[in-house]
Amino acid sequence: MTGLELRKPTQASRAGRPPRVDAKSIVDAAIAIGLSRVTIKEVAERLGVTAPALYRHVRNRDEIVKLAAIELALNRTQASGNGVNHHWSDLVKGCAHGMVELFVAEPQLICEVMNGTLGPDGEMDFVEQFLAAMAAHGFGPAESIRIHHAVAMLAIGAAVSATAMKSGYAGGLSHEESIRKALARRPRNALPLIRSALPTYLHIDPQQWRESLDALVASIAARRGEAVPDTQSGSQGAGMAVIKAEPGKASPAARKSARERTGKKRHQT
Numbered sequence: 217m218t219g220l221e222l223r224k225p226t227q228a229s230r231a232g233r234p235p236r237v238d239a240k241s242i243v244d245a246a247i248a249i250g251l252s253r254v255t256i257k258e259v260a261e262r263l264g265v266t267a268p269a270l271y272r273h274v275r276n277r278d279e280i281v282k283l284a285a286i287e288l289a290l291n292r293t294q295a296s297g298n299g300v301n302h303h304w305s306d307l308v309k310g311c312a313h314g315m316v317e318l319f320v321a322e323p324q325l326i327c328e329v330m331n332g333t334l335g336p337d338g339e340m341d342f343v344e345q346f347l348a349a350m351a352a353h354g355f356g357p358a359e360s361i362r363i364h365h366a367v368a369m370l371a372i373g374a375a376v377s378a379t380a381m382k383s384g385y386a387g388g389l390s391h392e393e394s395i396r397k398a399l400a401r402r403p404r405n406a407l408p409l410i411r412s413a414l415p416t417y418l419h420i421d422p423q424q425w426r427e428s429l430d431a432l433v434a435s436i437a438a439r440r441g442e443a444v445p446d447t448q449s450g451s452q453g454a455g456m457a458v459i460k461a462e463p464g465k466a467s468p469a470a471r472k473s474a475r476e477r478t479g480k481k482r483h484q485t
Contacts, residue, residue, distance in 0.1 A: 237263050237265050237269055237270065237273065238273060239273045239274065239283070241263060242259055242263070242270060242273055242274060242280060242283075243280070243283045243284050243287050245259045245262045245263050246259055246280050246281065246283075246284040247284050247287065247288060248262065249262060250322065250324075251281050251284055251285065251322045251324040251325060251328075252322065252323060252324035254277060254280055254281055254284070254324075255277060256270055256276075256277050256280075259280060281324070281328055282328070285322070285325055285328060286341065286342075288318055288322065288325075303353075303445055304350060304353035304355065305433045305436075305437065305444050305445065307346070307349050307350060307353075308363060308367060308429075308432075308433055308436070309429060309433065311346055311364070311367050312367045312370060312371050312429050313371075315367070315368060315371035315372070315375070316371045316374050316375045316378070316425075319371065319372065319375030319376075319379070320375050320378050320379055320382070323375075323379045326372065326375060326376060326379070329372070343361065343364055346360065346364055347360045347361065347364075350363070363432075363436065366432055367429075367432070370425060370428055370429055370432070373425065374425035377420065377422070377425070378422050381420060381422065391418070391420065392418045392419070395417065395418055396418075399411070399414075
């Protein structure tokens, strides 16, 4: 499955009958459970075996999470194709959105990355596939690695922000409710700059990070003396996913754009 060395089953587990569980079934069970809820007990119960049976194949809970994370990442990469039929900018954007989708779907991965639990094993497999896809478009390994690092930093930041907005804050309050409550505890003359831009502060556009991604792609193209191909509105590149805003939570920028379009139509009529 990956370059990681799994613990080999003991002879005792093979004697008489085939083992009832293997590394792949453990990983599949962990993904089905959700990485944030994975425990040895949960995986064992889902597979209908005892906890000691799992230890014949994996060392501990951290290894299960690591293997499951690698499997999710590789599946995400393979789903986007090999990149031959895409422009390189689609590959870069697809990589970024694939990471965001993965981290938002499995927030525990962010903690695992921060704690260093995952290690380089899974990342190397993921990066190798990205380098191979970019090589088909004339990018060298070193340049592609720098691009991947930049994309990863953007994606992790976007995923953290999106996850925080989705999860809310302590006490089950939404982002807006938490801010209004915090402001209410302060004197009326406190934080005047935030209060002056409160609508923008309250309504974070979950797609705002894409502007930074577009700027990154544009800078890469400029260094290569190229122009980024025009894409249709909402185009997401190879294997990309969009973080959807909550209904009724359009950003101030989006509302301003809509007002401008309406004004133009009225002027034309």
